[in-house]
Amino acid sequence: MVAPTTIKEHMEVIGSDGVHVGIVDGLEGRDQVKLTKDDADAGGEHHFIPLAWVDHVDESVHLKQSGAEARARWKTH
Structure with missing residues (x-):
């Protein structure tokens, strides 16, 4: 598993097919x-x-x- 500390605010999130998914706002909890x-x-x-x-x-x-x-499986809170 990737260390959470490597994920930073404003990083682009990209699917395995190279498609843009979103932009990191931060981490919620530990996972x-x-x-x-x-x-x-x-x-x-x-x-x-x-x-x-x-x-x-x-x-x-x-x-x-x-x-x-x-995008089909992401969650909202």
């Missing part, structure tokens, strides 16, 4: 990545994805799922 609500795909709501979905982090957060799959 959720909170995405900004201002992103075009967010619809004005914060969305949360499990840290377990993260494949790796470089200048962006890369997911194990495609962009469409991540």
Whole structure:
């Protein structure tokens, strides 16, 4: 699993297919990545994805799922 400390605010989140999923707003607890609500795909709501979905982090957060799959399964609080 990726260390949560490697995920920083304002990093782009990208699906395994290279599709933009969102922008990191921060971490929620120890196992959720909170995405900004201002992103075009967010619809004005914060969305949360499990840290377990993260494949790796470089200048962006890369997911194990495609962009469409991540958006279909993300959660709102």
